[in-house]
Amino acid sequence: MKLLKLIFSRIYYNFYSNKLVFVLFALGCFVCAVSFTYLYGNTMPSKIMPAKDSNINYFSFNFNNGESLSELISKDVFTSELVNDVRFYHNLTDAELPPELNNEAAPSFKLGTGMFSKDHMFQEMGRVEFTEEENNNAENVIILPQDYNMLTKQVGESINVCGQTFKIIGFHSGWNQMLIPQNTMLKINSAINSVELYTNKGLSRAKSEDFISEFKSDFFDATVSSSPIEMYDAADSQNPQIMFLLSVVYMISVASFMFLMKYMMDKSRRENIIYSIVGAKKKKVILILLAESSVVITVFSIFAVLVHFLFYDSFFSHINTESGITYNINDYLLITVFMIVLSLLTSIPFVVSYMKNSLVENKIKYSE
Amino acid sequence: MKSIKLIIGFLAKSKSAAVILVFSYTLVLLIANITFASVRYITYTRDVFVEYNSPNTFYCALDYDPGEIMESDKADPIDEKLTYIENNAGKYSAYQPFLKEQNFVAVYDGTQISCEIYDKEMVQRYPLALSEGSWEELKIESDDSVFTAVSSGAQFDGVKLGSVVSVGVNKGGKALSDIKVKIVGKLAAPYSVPHFSVSGSIVTADYMFGNLDGLIFLKSDELINKINAQSSYAITTSGNFITTILPDATEKEQEEYITFLKNNFSVKSYDEIKLKSDEKVDREVRQRIPIPVFLLTIVSFALLSMSVLFVNKNIRDHAVYYMCGCSRKRSCAIVSGGVMFLGAVGGIINILFVSFYSKLSAQGILNLNNVLFDSVSILYTGLILLITVGTSVALGLIVFRKNTPIEIYRRVE
Numbered sequence: 217m218k219l220l221k222l223i224f225s226r227i228y229y230n231f232y233s234n235k236l237v238f239v240l241f242a243l244g245c246f247v248c249a250v251s252f253t254y255l256y257g258n259t260m261p262s263k264i265m266p267a268k269d270s271n272i273n274y275f276s277f278n279f280n281n282g283e284s285l286s287e288l289i290s291k292d293v294f295t296s297e298l299v300n301d302v303r304f305y306h307n308l309t310d311a312e313l314p315p316e317l318n319n320e321a322a323p324s325f326k327l328g329t330g331m332f333s334k335d336h337m338f339q340e341m342g343r344v345e346f347t348e349e350e351n352n353n354a355e356n357v358i359i360l361p362q363d364y365n366m367l368t369k370q371v372g373e374s375i376n377v378c379g380q381t382f383k384i385i386g387f388h389s390g391w392n393q394m395l396i397p398q399n400t401m402l403k404i405n406s407a408i409n410s411v412e413l414y415t416n417k418g419l420s421r422a423k424s425e426d427f428i429s430e431f432k433s434d435f436f437d438a439t440v441s442s443s444p445i446e447m448y449d450a451a452d453s454q455n456p457q458i459m460f461l462l463s464v465v466y467m468i469s470v471a472s473f474m475f476l477m478k479y480m481m482d483k484s485r486r487e488n489i490i491y492s493i494v495g496a497k498k499k500k501v502i503l504i505l506l507a508e509s510s511v512v513i514t515v516f517s518i519f520a521v522l523v524h525f526l527f528y529d530s531f532f533s534h535i536n537t538e539s540g541i542t543y544n545i546n547d548y549l550l551i552t553v554f555m556i557v558l559s560l561l562t563s564i565p566f567v568v569s570y571m572k573n574s575l576v577e578n579k580i581k582y583s584e
Numbered sequence: 585m586k587s588i589k590l591i592i593g594f595l596a597k598s599k600s601a602a603v604i605l606v607f608s609y610t611l612v613l614l615i616a617n618i619t620f621a622s623v624r625y626i627t628y629t630r631d632v633f634v635e636y637n638s639p640n641t642f643y644c645a646l647d648y649d650p651g652e653i654m655e656s657d658k659a660d661p662i663d664e665k666l667t668y669i670e671n672n673a674g675k676y677s678a679y680q681p682f683l684k685e686q687n688f689v690a691v692y693d694g695t696q697i698s699c700e701i702y703d704k705e706m707v708q709r710y711p712l713a714l715s716e717g718s719w720e721e722l723k724i725e726s727d728d729s730v731f732t733a734v735s736s737g738a739q740f741d742g743v744k745l746g747s748v749v750s751v752g753v754n755k756g757g758k759a760l761s762d763i764k765v766k767i768v769g770k771l772a773a774p775y776s777v778p779h780f781s782v783s784g785s786i787v788t789a790d791y792m793f794g795n796l797d798g799l800i801f802l803k804s805d806e807l808i809n810k811i812n813a814q815s816s817y818a819i820t821t822s823g824n825f826i827t828t829i830l831p832d833a834t835e836k837e838q839e840e841y842i843t844f845l846k847n848n849f850s851v852k853s854y855d856e857i858k859l860k861s862d863e864k865v866d867r868e869v870r871q872r873i874p875i876p877v878f879l880l881t882i883v884s885f886a887l888l889s890m891s892v893l894f895v896n897k898n899i900r901d902h903a904v905y906y907m908c909g910c911s912r913k914r915s916c917a918i919v920s921g922g923v924m925f926l927g928a929v930g931g932i933i934n935i936l937f938v939s940f941y942s943k944l945s946a947q948g949i950l951n952l953n954n955v956l957f958d959s960v961s962i963l964y965t966g967l968i969l970l971i972t973v974g975t976s977v978a979l980g981l982i983v984f985r986k987n988t989p990i991e992i993y994r995r996v997e
Contacts, residue, residue: 234896236892236983237889237892237893237896240885240888240889240892241889243885243889244882244885244886244889247881247882247885248882251878251879251881251882254874254878255878258874258875259875338785338786339846339850339851340647340850341647341846341847341848341849341850342847343846362647370847371847371848386846387647389784389785389850468604468608469608469882469886471604472601472604472605472608472882472883472886472889472890473885473886473889475598475600475601475889475890475893476889476892476893479893479896479897535874536870536874537870537871537872537874537875538870538871
């Protein structure tokens with residue numbers, strides 16, 4: 217209690233005797249704290265990831281036993297409003313592959329069908345969508361991947377897949393998917409070995425897990441080959457490195473303002489000498505000085521976090537690098553704790569350099 | 585000299601603070617300048633694309649097997665393939681010429697440069713701003729084997745308009761064979777020209793242009809033959825090009841022609857490119873500007889704080905100087921000089937960097953790829969300096985002049 221009283225009286229004295237320096241120090245701490253809070257949300261992969269829909273809206277499942285397409289398309293999970301692009305694939309065996317691909321070190325080609333959204337299908341040559349007529353009539357038309365194996369083929373030519381002859385209507389930018397109309401796939405009746413789908417918006421980790429559970433309740437033998445959870449895990453694994461970089465930037469920023477704190481310490485040198493003369497140990501004086509700067513930094517860090525929290529919707533969310541970045545209470549707590557610890561670490565060299573002189577040296581310095 | 589010593593003495597009161605501040609101010613200003621230059625380049629190319637292209641423009645990319653191209657015994661197999669398709673395209677009523685980009689590498693003044701060869705239609709389509717000369721001076725025919733060219737980049741800064749220079753073209757192995765070139769124009773900054781080297785699922789305007797340190801020639805058989813005579817594989821044609829459809833053609837004719845283009849190329853329409861470019865400009869502004877702005881705010885506050893700190897640390901000395909006969913005006917000048925020095929070092933380094941970047945880039949010492957550094961960048965730097973250093977000096981002087989030297993002396997005594 218006595219220590220607290222002492223610290224607050226010293227802070228009051230510093231403010232009273234060096235108003236401008238104190239205000240500048242406080243403003244400096246505030247600006248650094250606001251910047252750190254902003255940078256935390258805008259650079260930490262785990263914070264940016266949920267704001268980037270395109271990274272967290274893709275799922276891929278494998279069926280251990282081939283499924284029938286006619287049964288699959290009737291399932292609610294594929295017709296849900298959440299899904300805007302779904303592709304069913306049949307893994308092509310060597311016998312089913314076009315003869316042009318034989319003896320090639322070809323990737324595992326797949327014959328696919330489904331509902332293709334323009335967001336995930338890019339034209340390389342010809343058409344990359346089927347007409348209603350082609351689908352209704354189950355025509356043998358095919359869109360090939362723009363793979364080096366396919367370059368000998370041109371739009372309008374024919375290719376033999378699964379023992380059937382298809383007319384090439386275009387090339388897309390994918391690398392191993394040969395796409396045909398849904399009714400054509402039903403006609404061929406090949407077993408579906410995998411499914412890929414895109415949701416119309418990014419899903420959180422929890423919602424992704426729910427989606428996978430829902431999918432698995434419909435298909436017991438399905439295994440997940442790709443999902444947003446992997447992206448979240450990858451982002452989480454990068455967090456420590458980014459946090460380290462952020463911490464270095466914050467410490468350098470705060471160090472610029474610590475010179476003001478040291479100036480205030482120099483100004484209160486007389487008081488510190490008296491502490492030592494009346495019996496306070498060096499460690500105790502260092503503790504007082506550290507506690508003094510920590511209290512000021514903590515107050516302004518908390519103030520900065522509060523300002524960020526209060527003006528988040530009206531201001532800070534508009535200057536974020538990605539729309540949709542959110543901060544929760546845990547983030548704010550983590551930011552505050554980090555800022556206090558880092559500020560304390562930054563202030564140690566300043567306090568130690570101040571106290572490196574002996575009592576007599578300090579007394580002489582004060583008398584100069 | 586005495587004043588300089590006093591300014592140094594002013595800063596020496598807290599050397600480490602001065603060093604940290606000067607270093608961080610310089611670095612942050614550099615980060616801000618590069619970021620702004622990069623965003624400005626993307627905005628610039630988007631504006632050029634919109635200004636010089638009509639909505640019936642298409643960017644087409646030829647898909648080819650690199651292995652097949654490597655194995656070909658033809659001098660320029662891509663050009664040959666494009667010419668073959670263009671001949672077929674000529675049968676369509678909506679056909680308009682393909683605007684292709686060809687380039688070759690040459691050596692000028694001991695440094696490697698890039699040279700672009702454009703059709704007349706390309707030059708007419710993109711009459712980019714010249715700092716000197718005119719595009720009309722660019723001739724197809726050579727004058728006694730002296731070709732005309734427009735120069736781009738700092739490499740040709742010292743060359744006067746109308747001068748004839750020699751550029752070396754690789755003649756197999758290390759030997760160079762010169763071609764004579766008369767400089768008839770100089771491209772203005774940012775030395776960005778149509779450079780269709782990129783294709784992909786998403787094409788934006790900045791992909792369609794590139795910084796050029798070299799020369800722009802008008803395409804002619806004479807030039808092509810001259811270069812090919814030195815080295816058969818010197819000229820490279822980009823598989824990507826720009827084309828339009830004849831506006832007077834009927835809707836059906838236009839559709840047929842577009843289908844033809846799509847059957848042969850990956851096609852991106854003007855609207856698609858404009859939309860994606862606009863999105864990219866917005867995204868870049870949103871993603872890249874805030875962080876330098878935050879860093880600039882921090883260093884500006886740090887500069888402001890340091891100016892007050894240095895004044896407070898030196899105020900007693902100046903009270904003594906006053907009593908020894910130094911005028912207050914001179915003391916103020918020393919204080920202002922000290923504070924200005926803190927910001928000026930970073931500012932000057934940055935202005936020098938911006939001014940000499942094109943030279944560094946032309947000599948291959950430093951290449952940041954697509955950035956736009958020009959007088960506006962220097963103006964930005966100057967403005968930032970004026971605001972931050974000006975405020976710091978003003979605050980420092982307010983603190984310095986708050987009390988008379990006698991009051992200060994009495995207080996410290």
